[in-house]
Amino acid sequence: MISSKDVAKRARVSQPTVSRVLNNPDSVKAETRNRVLEAMEELGYYPNLIARSLVTNTTRTIALVSGTLKNGFFAETTDSIVHSAKSKGYKTITYFEDEDEVPDFFDSVMGFKVDGLLLSLIKLDDPVLERIKKTKIPCMFFNRKPRHGGNFVVLDNQLAAKMLTQHLLELGHQRIAYISGRTDVSTFLDRKLGFEQTMAEANVNLIPEMIHFIGTSSNEVEEATVKLLAMDPPPTAIMCVTDTIALICMDIIMSRGLRVPEDISIAGFDDIRLSSHQAIQLTTVGSSDMQTMGEIAADNLIELIELSEVNAEPRQILLQPVLNVRKTTAALS
Amino acid sequence: MISSKDVAKRARVSQPTVSRVLNNPDSVKAETRNRVLEAMEELGYYPNLIARSLVTNTTRTIALVSGTLKNGFFAETTDSIVHSAKSKGYKTITYFEDEDEVPDFFDSVMGFKVDGLLLSLIKLDDPVLERIKKTKIPCMFFNRKPRHGGNFVVLDNQLAAKMLTQHLLELGHQRIAYISGRTDVSTFLDRKLGFEQTMAEANVNLIPEMIHFIGTSSNEVEEATVKLLAMDPPPTAIMCVTDTIALICMDIIMSRGLRVPEDISIAGFDDIRLSSHQAIQLTTVGSSDMQTMGEIAADNLIELIELSEVNAEPRQILLQPVLNVRKTTAALS
DNA sequence: TTGAAAGCGCTAACAA
DNA sequence: TTGTTAGCGCTTTCAA
Numbered sequence: 001m002i003s004s005k006d007v008a009k010r011a012r013v014s015q016p017t018v019s020r021v022l023n024n025p026d027s028v029k030a031e032t033r034n035r036v037l038e039a040m041e042e043l044g045y046y047p048n049l050i051a052r053s054l055v056t057n058t059t060r061t062i063a064l065v066s067g068t069l070k071n072g073f074f075a076e077t078t079d080s081i082v083h084s085a086k087s088k089g090y091k092t093i094t095y096f097e098d099e100d101e102v103p104d105f106f107d108s109v110m111g112f113k114v115d116g117l118l119l120s121l122i123k124l125d126d127p128v129l130e131r132i133k134k135t136k137i138p139c140m141f142f143n144r145k146p147r148h149g150g151n152f153v154v155l156d157n158q159l160a161a162k163m164l165t166q167h168l169l170e171l172g173h174q175r176i177a178y179i180s181g182r183t184d185v186s187t188f189l190d191r192k193l194g195f196e197q198t199m200a201e202a203n204v205n206l207i208p209e210m211i212h213f214i215g216t217s218s219n220e221v222e223e224a225t226v227k228l229l230a231m232d233p234p235p236t237a238i239m240c241v242t243d244t245i246a247l248i249c250m251d252i253i254m255s256r257g258l259r260v261p262e263d264i265s266i267a268g269f270d271d272i273r274l275s276s277h278q279a280i281q282l283t284t285v286g287s288s289d290m291q292t293m294g295e296i297a298a299d300n301l302i303e304l305i306e307l308s309e310v311n312a313e314p315r316q317i318l319l320q321p322v323l324n325v326r327k328t329t330a331a332l333s
Numbered sequence: 334m335i336s337s338k339d340v341a342k343r344a345r346v347s348q349p350t351v352s353r354v355l356n357n358p359d360s361v362k363a364e365t366r367n368r369v370l371e372a373m374e375e376l377g378y379y380p381n382l383i384a385r386s387l388v389t390n391t392t393r394t395i396a397l398v399s400g401t402l403k404n405g406f407f408a409e410t411t412d413s414i415v416h417s418a419k420s421k422g423y424k425t426i427t428y429f430e431d432e433d434e435v436p437d438f439f440d441s442v443m444g445f446k447v448d449g450l451l452l453s454l455i456k457l458d459d460p461v462l463e464r465i466k467k468t469k470i471p472c473m474f475f476n477r478k479p480r481h482g483g484n485f486v487v488l489d490n491q492l493a494a495k496m497l498t499q500h501l502l503e504l505g506h507q508r509i510a511y512i513s514g515r516t517d518v519s520t521f522l523d524r525k526l527g528f529e530q531t532m533a534e535a536n537v538n539l540i541p542e543m544i545h546f547i548g549t550s551s552n553e554v555e556e557a558t559v560k561l562l563a564m565d566p567p568p569t570a571i572m573c574v575t576d577t578i579a580l581i582c583m584d585i586i587m588s589r590g591l592r593v594p595e596d597i598s599i600a601g602f603d604d605i606r607l608s609s610h611q612a613i614q615l616t617t618v619g620s621s622d623m624q625t626m627g628e629i630a631a632d633n634l635i636e637l638i639e640l641s642e643v644n645a646e647p648r649q650i651l652l653q654p655v656l657n658v659r660k661t662t663a664a665l666s
Numbered sequence: 667t668t669g670a671a672a673g674c675g676c677t678a679a680c681a682a
Numbered sequence: 683t684t685g686t687t688a689g690c691g692c693t694t695t696c697a698a
Contacts, residue, residue, distance in 0.1 A: 001390075003691055014669045019693060029667055044467070049444035050392070051691035053383045054674050057334075061426075069402065069412040070606070079402040082429050091441060093394075094427045096415050108424060111382035134377070247610065254611035273403075277580065278587035279612050336675055347685045352677060362683055384675035387690050669698080674691105681686075 002045045011039040022047055053113065061091045062116040062301060063109045067143075068096050071216070071244045072272040074120070077142065077294035081118060084298035090115070097121050098217075106131060116301045120144055123184045138304040140315070142297035145186045151304065153296045153317040157187055157269075160285045160321035161194025164267055167283070167323060168237050169202050172332035173265065177210035177228050177235035179221060179245055188213075191241050191269060210235050221248040229256065236264060236332055243268035243275050243284050250282070250328065261330035271324055281327035287319040335378045344372035355380055386446065394424045395449040395634060396442045400476075401429050404549070404577040405605040407453070410475065410627035414451060417631035423448070430454050431550075439464060449638045451630055453477055456517045471637040473648070475630035478519045484637065486629045486650040490520055490602075493618045493654035494527025497600055500616070500656060501570050502535050505665035506598065510543035510561050510568035512554060512578055521546075524574050524602060543568050554581040562589060569597060569665055576601035576608045576617050583615070583661065594663035604657055614660035620652040 004018040011018070013032060020028050021036045028036070039045075053059045062085055067074045074096070082092045093114065095105045106128060109117065117139040122129065124147040132139055141152035168176055176199070183189040192213075199206055209231065212224040221240075225248075228235055240246035246268030250260055260266050268275065271286025287293070300315050337351040344351070346365060353361050354369045361369070372378075386392045395418055400407045407429070415425045426447065428438040439461060442450065450465065450472040457480040465472055474485035501509055509532070516522040525546075532539055542564065545557040554573075558581075561568055573579035579601030583593055593599050601608065604619025620626070633648050 001691090005691080015691090016670085016693075017668065019691095020668085023693075027667070032667080046440060046443040048387075048446065048691050049441075050383055050386045050446055051674090052693075054381075054387055054676085054691080055693045057674080059383070069408040072408075075402040075405075075408040078427075079429055082427055086428070091426050091445070093424050094411075094415055095419070096412055107379065108382075110379040112424070113381065113383055251611045274607070278584045334675090338675080348675090349677075349686085350684065352675095353684085356677075360683070365683080381675050384690090385677075387675080387692085388677045390690080667698105670696090672693105672695080674693085676690090677688105678690105679686105679688085682684085 001048075002043045003048070004045070006043055007036065007039045007045050010043060011036045057113065058115050059091075059113055060089055061093055061112070061114050062118055062298075062305075063093045063095065063105065063112070063114040064118045065095045065097060065105050066118075066120050068098055071242065072274050073143070073242065073244065073270045076272060077120070077297070080292060080294035081298045084295045085302070088298075088302050090302060109137075110135065116140070116305045118142065118297055118301055122146060124186050124189065125184070138301060140297050140301040140304065142293055143187060145316075147186070149314055151300065151315040153293055153300065153315075153319065154187065155269075155287050155293075156318045156321055157190035158194040158197075160269060161191040162198045163321055163323045164239060164269070164283075164285045165195050165198035167325060168239065168265065168267065168329065169198070169204065171237075171265065171329060173237040174204050175207060175210065175233065175235045175237070176204075177207075177212075177238040178241075179212045179214070179224050179228075179238060179249060180241035181216045181245075182213050188241055195239065207235075216242070216245060218248045221245050222252055225249045225252045229253065229258070234264070237329065238264060238266050240266065240268045243270045243272045243282060246282055246284070246328075247274070247280070250280075260328050265329040267329050271322070276324070276326070283324060283326045283329040285321050285323045288322050293319065334381075335376045337378070337380065339376055340369065340372045340378050343376060344369045390446065391448050392424075392446055393422055394426055394445070394447050395451055395631075395638075396426045396428065396438065396445070396447040397451045398428045398430065398438050399451075399453050401431055404575065405607050406476070406575065406577065406603045409605060410453070410630070413625060413627035414631045417628045418635070421631075421635050423635060442470075443468065449473070449634045451475065451634055455479060457519050457522065458517070471634060473630050473634040473637065475626055476520060478649075480519070482647055484633065484648040486626055486633065486648075486652065487520065488602075488620050488626075489651045489654055490523035491527040491530075493602060494524040495531045496654055496656045497572060497602070497616075497618045498528050498531035500658060501572065501598065501600065501662065502531070502537065504570075504598070504662060506570040507537050508540060508543065508566065508568045508570070509537075510540075510545075510571040511574075512545045512547070512557050512561075512571060512582060513574035514549045514578075515546050521574055528572065540568075549575070549578060551581045554578050555585055558582045558585045562586065562591070567597070570662065571597060571599050573599065573601045576603045576605045576615060579615055579617070579661075580607070580613070583613075593661050598662040600662050604655070609657070609659070616657065616659045616662040618654050618656045621655050626652065 007018045008015040069075045085092045119141050120143045129146050145152040181188045214220040268284040271284045275282035275284050340351045341348040402408045418425045452474050453476045462479050478485040514521045547553040583599050601617040604617045608615035608617050
């Protein structure tokens with residue numbers, strides 16, 4: 001392997017001078033600098049970032065702990081996060097954990113001395129939160145937030161759920177089913193609160209058998225959907241707590257020969273790109289900034305890293321929801 | 334930061350003994366070992382992987398250079414790659430480059446001393462290929478391959494294109510349009526060859542204005558589709574070189590009030606998960622192993638890393654295509 | 667503007 | 683079974 005020592009020898013300078021050319025070129029006389037640069041070129045030298053990190057205690061790397069890419073939402077956020085990070089000179093180490101896996105990114109993250117942590121997959125009272133806090137590594141949550149404190153960017157989920165529920169109520173739906181992930185997660189809890197509150201305000205009774213809090217795997221969604229369809233009478237509308245769930249739900253309904261929205265209305269959350277496809281046209285509530293939630297998260301994290309104000313105000317960003325009424329919801333005839 | 338020195342002091346042993354407990358526990362007397370483990374626990378010690386890497390010259394990290402996650406295909410492969418790698422104890426650094434960007438992962442990869450390289454985004458005669466070869470870093474290509482040599486896993490693209498073209502011909506289509514990425518990429522070149530050859534064998538003339546080789550951004554796909562629809566007469570079928578392109582194409586066609594497949598048939602390649610959705614039902618040719626292409630790539634790369642047979646046979650894996658006839662293609666009436 | 671020397675936290679060789 | 687010593691390739695003082 002070519003090291004700075006080799007370059008130094010060839011350029012007839014000391015090894016630290018090579019380092020200076022890299023990190024503080026102005027402190028080296030132009031003539032010397034050119035000789036060093038030439039030597040680097042000739043030898044095909046690449047500075048060893050590992051060695052540099054050991055000294056500087058920074059890696060210019062962030063760790064992204066995201067939900068699975070099977071969920072289009074996380075594909076979109078991951079894409080924008082990796083891009084944003086890269087444009088600011090940071091590499092991204094990615095972990096895509098399944099919901100109910102115990103996330104074991106921690107040791108790896110700790111040992112690797114990443115400069116920052118971008119987390120989606122946390123529960124409201126996740127035990128990992130305490131461990132993270134102890135590390136003092138700058139950390140930003142996106143899409144989900146811890147019960148108390150933290151830096152985060154999330155949709156105003158309670159309001160979003162209100163808007164969507166209101167929409168269904170206005171269409172005349174009363175037998176509204178609800179398929180959600182478990183409410184030990186802020187996103188799902190807040191959406192549930194918004195839903196329940198709006199239903200209560202409208203004096204519409206919830207039908208307990210129509211409310212499902214399940215894992216987000218397609219199997220579990222399928223199971224819940226099948227149960228709903230088997231009810232007599234079945235729901236006239238199903239509110240799904242993410243677009244990805246809504247799509248699975250829709251798939252199953254259609255595969256049984258039922259029509260959306262003629263036989264049953266479907267609505268989702270997040271407004272992922274796919275939802276606006278002509279063949280899908282899913283009614284959903286997202287944010288005009290949803291595409292850029294990842295970007296916001298990454299940008300803020302990197303600011304936190306570089307400012308390193310220990311006692312800075314927590315960054316808590318709430319995105320405004322936007323209701324997109326498309327073709328999977330219809331008035332009750 | 335807690336270092337092995339601190340642990341050593343607390344456990345009243347020398348620092349290398351701490352290291353031994355980590356790397357070769359059997360070589361340490363049980364009693365001593367326990368004392369060390371206890372000290373680690375009490376201090377909340379995590380070994381510094383950066384320092385370890387500097388010595389061992391391995392990082393247990395692979396770099397994944399993938400196409401954008403906007404393409405569902407890459408979302409699926411990325412998911413399986415990151416999972417496979419993790420299950421074998423490797424971290425993944427991800428780069429999602431856009432097609433026509435000059436990929437600048439190279440410096441970062443070189444400096445970081447990743448143990449292996451998983452590449453999708455390469456052209457047939459990509460100049461980066463030579464640079465990679467020089468580094469001696471184990472490398473595996475997936476989905477695309479270089480013109481000569483290399484380790485790769487790809488679909489048998491030429492055969493896949495034949496099967497799909499044959500399908501359209503059997504339905505009676507003759508005015509078949511073709512939307513493809515540029516053919517400086519093996520995947521697109523091979524699919525083109527299969528298409529052209531099958532058309533020639535069937536004595537069906539290609540209509541040059543119906544053949545588009547463009548970038549894969551949705552803008553360019555839109556532009557090409559619009560041009561096709563404006564033709565008189567328009568094509569009766571459009572073959573798109575990826576499912577992602579087919580979906581964009583379908584979106585535009587439908588947004589103009591045309592019906593798929595009644596007015597125009599659409600077919601794609603890859604069989605991404607979305608294609609089998611009831612609301613989409615895209616006819617496409619993929620592989621039963623397409624979901625696991627990423628897995629195959631990751632597993633083989635890690636074998637290459639760990640065997641480190643310098644002169645091993647190149648691993649060149651061709652996946653068998655499977656035609657999935659769904660509902661976006663129909664017989665010409 | 668440059669060089670000499672020290673040290674980041676670890677592993678690896680050797681000696682005891 | 684354990685300790686001593688050296689060194690991975692850098693950056694960072696401090697002197698010259």
